Ligand SMILES: Cc1ncc(C[n+]2csc(CCOP(=O)(O)OP(=O)(O)O)c2C)c(N)n1
């Protein structure tokens with residue numbers, strides 16, 4: 001395999017994650033421009049690429065812009081790359097659907113990472129659909145080595161057919177490390193922009209003649225897929241069942257059924273139908289193992305190839321050996337092998353929480369105290385406000401949706417919600433990604449929405465990347481910084497309806513929210529304290545609890561800081577006869593950053609400064 | 624068995640992934656094929672982290688299936704219990720007694736198990752438990768817990784303990800030589816903790 005790849009094998013083998021392997025291949029392919037918006041599990045690709053001085057790398061404000069940047073680079077003849085998580089391609093799809101008509105010049109590769117199993121996403125999606133929808137070929141690597149090789153091959157394929165190429169990754173490729181053998185680097189010099197309105201200016205008169213070209217390209221790619229070295233037939237000694245598999249599912253199939261014939265799809269769209277027909281002659285039955293939707297299965301059936309698929313396998317999540325084995329046993333009417341291992345133990349859940357001293361804590365503490373509000377939320381660390389102990393976020397849909405949803409809640413409300421205020425909560429990066437257009441809509445259409453814009457100077461959720469609001473670029477170097485207050489003003493929010501406040505000042509926050517929700521106009525409350533995970537965050541003197549003074553009221557627990565721990569519970573009967581639950585606490589001083597949030601609701605002043613116990617925050621980070 | 628399966632579990636920030644990375648480096652240095660995969664849903668926010676390491680002549684799927692782990696390394700007691708079902712019959716669990724209580728337990732929605740280790744033993748598992756967090760703090764830094772845990776694994780691998788120790792020390796050698804000695808001590812503490820347990824009567 002890999003014989004037609006450019007460059008000879010380079011001596012040393014590396015141990016890389018799929019993301020690192022893709023990044024290295026992009027560099028080795030002589031790519032000139034790489035752009036992305038962060039999103040798990042794809043984020044590390046651009047983080048890696050930013051380390052290579054020989055190419056231009058950027059965080060873009062959103063995925064659509066990143067794809068357009070890559071397209072522009074391709075137009076002038078440069079090799080170009082962009083990366084995104086699955087939902088990112090929904091955002092970028094408008095550009096994709098027309099750039100497939102113009103075609104590309106310099107090789108253009110789009111890495112899209114599906115979060116199969118949904119370890120950190122708002123939905124599960126099968127991005128292979130985009131290949132079908134947009135008439136572009138799709139590669140599906142099965143491990144880090146293939147992620148490297150296929151990325152190199154994708155640039156070549158893109159240039160051979162002058163179309164964008166999708167590299168479809170999943171969490172189980174992005175975040176799996178394996179041995180990778182790199183190949184020699186290529187040099188690639190941009191040919192220069194060839195002005196040609198009929199090619200690049202997609203008005204109907206120009207686009208129409210290009211549609212047949214796109215379909216011809218499909219035919220050529222279909223022929224190529226039939227002979228592609230990435231689509232491989234493995235003969236097997238056990239011909240009861242043959243498999244068609246791609247991506248990580250291929251490895252699972254080989255692991256669980258080492259003797260079965262397999263058609264491995266590497267260049268999985270267009271589908272090599274004849275190869276599949278060949279497989280069908282090698283086995284009594286065929287099972288298609290694909291994550292997650294039945295695309296291949298449907299196409300095989302349409303081509304008259306009998307196969308099994310989603311009637312025996314789940315349509316969601318990963319198809320690991322422990323899923324495959326019982327499903328196949330069931331197909332043959334065999335008893336499902338009984339587990340030989342210990343039973344699953346019931347242990348409390350451990351949902352993700354906000355960090356100790358997170359600047360969002362005070363926001364949710366405050367929102368939880370307010371009555372009669374509907375809270376339209378968005379995506380970021382602040383989505384966790386929907387969880388315990390705050391329960392103060394009512395919706396979370398897609399990046400930027402908090403704005404439009406809030407406006408719709410406002411305009412659509414009847415008697416039931418007439419007395420409620422609508423509050424939208426959005427983070428800085430999300431606001432710049434797709435939220436500010438929604439705010440413009442709120443202003444323009446005279447919505448009655450109070451927006452909480454949580455500027456923590458970072459894309460916190462994905463690990464603290466830069467955005468136009470942080471004043472730094474992908475390399476951490478100084479860059480122009482957007483002023484959120486002025487931006488909101490420019491979008492038409494009245495100056496007196498824009499406040500910038502410190503989210504650690506609970507009374508100020510409470511008062512501002514109360515006031516703004518009462519005024520029937522768009523208003524924006526911007527908070528301005530940084531995420532604790534960013535490099536320049538400064539911790540101050542930590543706190544402790546004086547046990548004798550703690551009355552067990554539990555007010556500080558409502559802040560939701562993970563450094564606060566309950567030491568003892570009790571029930572007290574009030575003079576009125578009412579029973580109250582008490583929870584006495586301590587603060588894990590070694591974790592406390594001294595943010596001062598929990599001190600504010602503590603009436604008996606039981607929380608006081610402490611000397612750092614174990615100075616963990618001040619020692620070397622990576623012991 | 625030609626493939627060794629090691630499952631390391633804990634909580635974001637405990638160094639689970641780094642520890643597995645070091646194990647991987649040790650296995651790579653012996654020329655094995657190695658795959659390492661993590662499930663770390665929002666791990667930076669105090670969520671559960673598991674790291675799967677598989678090595679041998681050729682590794683296909685990167686995932687360890689329930690009942691296939693040779694070694695279960697728990698950086699936190701309740702997490703070790705949560706992942707008990709991953710051990711194969713006859714597999715061994717090495718568990719840090721240190722507890723990290725999550726907010727859902729603090730606010731009274733759930734309870735932390737009284738004795739996770741006893742629960743694991745009741746399942747018939749061989750468990751070696753020791754307070755790696757306390758040992759790390761005694762040595763001056765909670766982050767050394769990671770190296771203590773690696774030390775605990777050292778005599779339970781299919782290769783000599785020194786290979787692992789060298790991989791640990793290689794991390795610091797060039798960049799932070801001042802940390803070599805303290806990590807060597809932490810490694811040794813972990814190693815002794817398990818050795819001491821092995822000599823106990825079987826039903827201890
Ligand atoms: C279309 C899309 N792209 C990327 C993501 C991944 N993602 C989730 S939240 C988030 C940004 C969060 O940053 P911010 O709004 O600043 O909030 P914070 O996490 O810092 O509180 C990103 C990039 C996504 N969910 N959807």
Ligand code: SF4
Nearest residue numbers: 355358381460531532
């Ligand atoms: S990463 Fe930053 S924004 Fe996210 S929870 Fe932690 S402190 Fe808050």
Ligand code: SF4
Nearest residue numbers: 561592593595596598
């Ligand atoms: S002061 Fe209170 S809320 Fe802030 S970090 Fe310390 S324990 Fe947490």
